[in-house]
Amino acid sequence: MLDKYYEHELVEKDVYESWEKDKDFVSQANQPNSEPFCIVIPPPNVTGTLHMGHALNNTLQDILIRFQRMQGKDVLWQPGMDHAGIATEMVVERELAKNNIKKSDLSRDEFVKKVWEWKDVSGGQILNQLKRLGASCNWDRERFTFDEGLSEAVRYVFIELFNQGLIYRDKRLSNWDPKLKTTISDLEVIQKEIKGNLWYIEYDIENSDEKIIVATTRPETMLGDTGIAVHPDDDRYKNLIGKNAILPLVNKSIKIVADEYAKSDQGSGAVKITPAHDFNDYEVGKRNKLEIINIFDEDACLNKNVPEKYQGLDRYDARQIIIEDLTEIGKLIKIEENLHTVPYGDRSDVVIEPLLTDQWFVDAEKLAAQAIKKVKEKETNFIPKNWEKTYYEWMENIQPWCISRQLLWGHQIPVWYGPDRKPFAANSYEDALNLAKNHYGKNVNIEQDTDVLDTWFSSALWPFSTLGWPEKTVEFDKYYPTSVLVTGFDIIFFWVARMMMMALHFTETIPFKDVYVHALVRDEKGQKMSKSKGNVIDPIVLMDQYGADSLRMTLCSMAAQGRDIKLSAQRVEGYRNFITKIWNAIKYFEINDCHHSNTNLEKCKNDFNIWILKQLVQCENETKKALETYRFNEAANTLYKFTWNIFCDWYIELSKTILSEPSHDDKIETQNVASYVLNNIMIMLHPIMPFITEHLWKEIDFINQNNSKKIIHSEWPKIIETDKDDNGNVNKLIEIISSIRSTRSELNVPPKAMVEICYDDNQSGLNEIFNKYSTALSSIAKIKSVQDFKGPRSEGDIQIIHENETFFLKLFNIIDFKEESIRLKKNLSKVSSEIEKIRIKLDSKNFIENAPEDIIQEQKDRLDEYLSSKLKIEDAIKSFSS
RNA sequence: GGGCACGUAGCUCAGUGGUAGAGCAUCACGUUGACAUCGUGGGGGUUGUUGGUUCGAUCCCAACCGUGCCCACCA
Numbered sequence: 001m002l003d004k005y006y007e008h009e010l011v012e013k014d015v016y017e018s019w020e021k022d023k024d025f026v027s028q029a030n031q032p033n034s035e036p037f038c039i040v041i042p043p044p045n046v047t048g049t050l051h052m053g054h055a056l057n058n059t060l061q062d063i064l065i066r067f068q069r070m071q072g073k074d075v076l077w078q079p080g081m082d083h084a085g086i087a088t089e090m091v092v093e094r095e096l097a098k099n100n101i102k103k104s105d106l107s108r109d110e111f112v113k114k115v116w117e118w119k120d121v122s123g124g125q126i127l128n129q130l131k132r133l134g135a136s137c138n139w140d141r142e143r144f145t146f147d148e149g150l151s152e153a154v155r156y157v158f159i160e161l162f163n164q165g166l167i168y169r170d171k172r173l174s175n176w177d178p179k180l181k182t183t184i185s186d187l188e189v190i191q192k193e194i195k196g197n198l199w200y201i202e203y204d205i206e207n208s209d210e211k212i213i214v215a216t217t218r219p220e221t222m223l224g225d226t227g228i229a230v231h232p233d234d235d236r237y238k239n240l241i242g243k244n245a246i247l248p249l250v251n252k253s254i255k256i257v258a259d260e261y262a263k264s265d266q267g268s269g270a271v272k273i274t275p276a277h278d279f280n281d282y283e284v285g286k287r288n289k290l291e292i293i294n295i296f297d298e299d300a301c302l303n304k305n306v307p308e309k310y311q312g313l314d315r316y317d318a319r320q321i322i323i324e325d326l327t328e329i330g331k332l333i334k335i336e337e338n339l340h341t342v343p344y345g346d347r348s349d350v351v352i353e354p355l356l357t358d359q360w361f362v363d364a365e366k367l368a369a370q371a372i373k374k375v376k377e378k379e380t381n382f383i384p385k386n387w388e389k390t391y392y393e394w395m396e397n398i399q400p401w402c403i404s405r406q407l408l409w410g411h412q413i414p415v416w417y418g419p420d421r422k423p424f425a426a427n428s429y430e431d432a433l434n435l436a437k438n439h440y441g442k443n444v445n446i447e448q449d450t451d452v453l454d455t456w457f458s459s460a461l462w463p464f465s466t467l468g469w470p471e472k473t474v475e476f477d478k479y480y481p482t483s484v485l486v487t488g489f490d491i492i493f494f495w496v497a498r499m500m501m502m503a504l505h506f507t508e509t510i511p512f513k514d515v516y517v518h519a520l521v522r523d524e525k526g527q528k529m530s531k532s533k534g535n536v537i538d539p540i541v542l543m544d545q546y547g548a549d550s551l552r553m554t555l556c557s558m559a560a561q562g563r564d565i566k567l568s569a570q571r572v573e574g575y576r577n578f579i580t581k582i583w584n585a586i587k588y589f590e591i592n593d594c595h596h597s598n599t600n601l602e603k604c605k606n607d608f609n610i611w612i613l614k615q616l617v618q619c620e621n622e623t624k625k626a627l628e629t630y631r632f633n634e635a636a637n638t639l640y641k642f643t644w645n646i647f648c649d650w651y652i653e654l655s656k657t658i659l660s661e662p663s664h665d666d667k668i669e670t671q672n673v674a675s676y677v678l679n680n681i682m683i684m685l686h687p688i689m690p691f692i693t694e695h696l697w698k699e700i701d702f703i704n705q706n707n708s709k710k711i712i713h714s715e716w717p718k719i720i721e722t723d724k725d726d727n728g729n730v731n732k733l734i735e736i737i738s739s740i741r742s743t744r745s746e747l748n749v750p751p752k753a754m755v756e757i758c759y760d761d762n763q764s765g766l767n768e769i770f771n772k773y774s775t776a777l778s779s780i781a782k783i784k785s786v787q788d789f790k791g792p793r794s795e796g797d798i799q800i801i802h803e804n805e806t807f808f809l810k811l812f813n814i815i816d817f818k819e820e821s822i823r824l825k826k827n828l829s830k831v832s833s834e835i836e837k838i839r840i841k842l843d844s845k846n847f848i849e850n851a852p853e854d855i856i857q858e859q860k861d862r863l864d865e866y867l868s869s870k871l872k873i874e875d876a877i878k879s880f881s882s
Numbered sequence: 883g884g885g886c887a888c889g890u891a892g893c894u895c896a897g898u899g900g901u902a903g904a905g906c907a908u909c910a911c912g913u914u915g916a917c918a919u920c921g922u923g924g925g926g927g928u929u930g931u932u933g934g935u936u937c938g939a940u941c942c943c944a945a946c947c948g949u950g951c952c953c954a955c956c957a
Binding site for chain 2: 637
């Protein structure tokens with residue numbers, strides 16, 4: 001016997017352990033022709049812990065994986081983790097700081113060793129959390145972006161791109177993170193709106209009494225100014241073009257140039273140019289051949305290129321002092337408040353400084369062409385489709401990708417420099433040495449580049465590097481290109497786009513056929529969850545409280561395409577109740593000794609059984625279609641409604657009339673059908689709710705129809721279609737029972753009071769229902785008996801109209817007739833207003849002339865039905881008032 | 883500035899060119915046989931506004947208002 005309640009804590013642990021023990025996640029599809037289905041997991045950071053985004057992302061993947069496994073496909077869900085360069089380095093630095101160790105105290109090798117030590121002890125916590133969620137990954141194939149095989153792929157790709165000229169070293173302005181002391185890519189820069197000031201500074205014109213005023217949001221950068229730009233058509237400044245201004249505090253002469261970049265209506269119309277520290281100024285500087293002076297060191301403190309007084313100052317301290325100094329010499333003309341955006345590092349959250357440095361770049365523009373083309377040609381499809389536009393937008397305006405990072409934890413750039421700094425890209429020191437020897441014609445000393453690659457460089461190879469590429473492997477042949485990538489929209493640029501580019505360049509095929517882009521999980525008020533706001537809902541806490549299946553079902557049912565998910569615990573509770581409902585339903589069938597024997601379900605005779613089997617077919621069709629088209633919410637809702645509102649609310653209730661009787665053919669048939677339907681509900685629910693379904697499958701043998709396989713390996717149902725038909729009787733019965741219940745409730749008939757029905761038995765539709773289902777009417781609608789009725793209606797006969805037939809509840813002495821009068825009037829007004837609406841439609845010439853015939857007929861039929869009801873209601877009202 | 887979503891019941895959200903739905907909340911009634919983590923019934927809507935297309939629009943189109951996000955720029 002099942003326990004009173006489902007104890008998810010114990011069950012989930014047991015079930016998962018048994019899956020792992022029996023290697024149930026390894027595909028058991030052994031047929032040589034079984035179709036492959038493969039998903040590569042978006043590798044979580046090795047530092048990560050499960051948040052709601054992961055929970056959603058992996059729930060959806062697991063649903064697809066389990067669903068396809070049940071379809072008999074050869075399934076691989078490739079798991080693994082990302083070494084997450086910056087994130088991990090920051091975590092380990094923090095750990096070291098607890099022991100008063102600084103990163104700079106350690107050598108490169110020592111630091112990397114510390115990171116590995118940290119990883120072995122504290123890394124990868126998230127994988128266990130994914131297991132709690134039920135993720136059925138092929139864990140024995142777990143990969144790490146820092147594994148030797150994947151590192152090999154990274155080196156291979158780098159060297160190839162280098163040799164093809166698609167990776168190059170360049171000195172240009174890059175985003176410099178002064179806290180992490182590394183460059184970062186454009187994508188890692190976040191623009192924030194900041195309230196600042198606009199300072200107006202006056203410069204003297206050389207050899208003249210004239211002045212020029214510039215406006216700036218960053219006065220400290222003036223120390224690196226090498227020019228002033230004005231618009232060529234700006235009459236105010238035309239006479240100054242070509243002259244020199246004296247840079248205050250530095251007392252240096254800088255050139256005034258004409259450049260269209262200067263906008264007359266902004267600031268003072270004259271803009272100071274700091275080519276080394278601003279992307280626009282850099283371009284202006286190049287156009288006008290201005291000197292480039294770098295005034296910052298790697299901490300964003302002022303360096304030796306500024307007057308001694310300011311050397312070594314932090315940029316913001318310098319700003320303060322410069323403002324004071326300018327004020328003192330009377331050169332600060334005015335200060336305006338100014339709202340402007342400032343670039344911040346996404347990891348460090350400090351202001352990014354554009355800095356002129358040597359870095360490695362990928363020529364993304366060249367790689368993007370194919371990546372755009374393959375989506376346009378629909379080889380790869382985004383779902384929902386609107387993300388394709390975002391993808392094109394970015395791809396078509398793609399900038400060179402800065403891939404070098406001045407960090408320690410990452411793939412060290414496989415480049416060695418000769419004595420003249422000539423770079424040799426090679427797989428190893430020895431290979432590089434040979435290249436150098438060939439080049440120089442003698443043995444030379446070479447030194448490896450100390451930078452590492454952007455984490456996303458290795459992630460970009462993930463779909464094929466995890467399958468063993470560049471080696472030729474069985475897995476690569478079988479599973480690549482992968483079937484679908486499931487990811488959040490926030491990493492379309494970071495990851496999806498780059499995988500497309502790398503895959504097409506190196507494997508000459510798309511990396512995945514579909515990209516399912518899911519939404520963000522927000523809190524119940526629609527706020528983005530964040531630690532600082534304190535509104536984070538921890539999926540682990542929800543799983544502790546309600547179980548993993550409840551959380552999965554919640555996420556699945558809310559994963560409608562194109563909308564963010566606002567999650568609340570209350571919703572999860574609702575789906576926990578759904579699980580309880582299933583639990584109790586199964587207890588009922590267990591008590592009633594339901595089991596499956598070899599009865600031919602096709603030959604079912606009982607209407608209830610025929611009906612539920614037809615409903616099941618419909619449910620299966622809809623669920624399957626929904627999952628095949630990534631409509632997760634529709635799948636969840638279809639199953640929920642079928643299980644609760646059809647199977648439990650009606651089939652179970654109707655079956656009670658049969659199962660409570662002594663054994664007879666109908667009973668045996670019902671026991672069979674009930675177990676068959678439950679069996680299929682369990683299978684269809686399994687992808688969404690794997691734990692409870694696997695548990696019940698094992699515990700209850702009438703669900704697991706003598707099948708020794710676990711549910712995880714069950715085949716998706718092929719529902720038996722009955723050749724009989726109930727002629728719509730059961731649906732009609734349900735409608736009639738609902739009408740009776742509604743009437744009883746409105747008239748305050750005591751719930752347990754048994755009442756009589758009388759009706760004119762010339763109404764053949766009602767006749768069949770009342771004769772055939774008297775037991776059901778009795779138990780569910782509390783109908784004592786049904787009588788023919790020919791003569792005039794007697795007092796207390798309450799009319800109920802179903803379609804165009806009428807029957808009466810005999811409620812004399814039971815009800816208050818005032819209530820009935822109210823009920824009738826309410827019904828009359830409802831019917832009248834419907835009639836009015838339809839009449840307007842049918843009276844319209846346009847409608848009659850233009851609408852299709854079947855729509856017109858439908859409206860006419862509805863009108864007839866309502867008119868007949870109206871007469872009957874009016875009749876009843878009349879009889880009451882008399 | 884460019885782009886993309888979204889506006890439907892008190893809340894969270896589905897959905898559809900022809901009768902607008904669910905969950906939660908709310909109200910009434912109901913517990914000795916699957917289930918109070920429940921059942922039955924009720925109330926609750928000018929589908930953001932204004933136009934257009936159409937016989938017919940909540941759905942398609944346009945504009946507007948409001949909300950959220952992405953990209954770019956900002957002296």
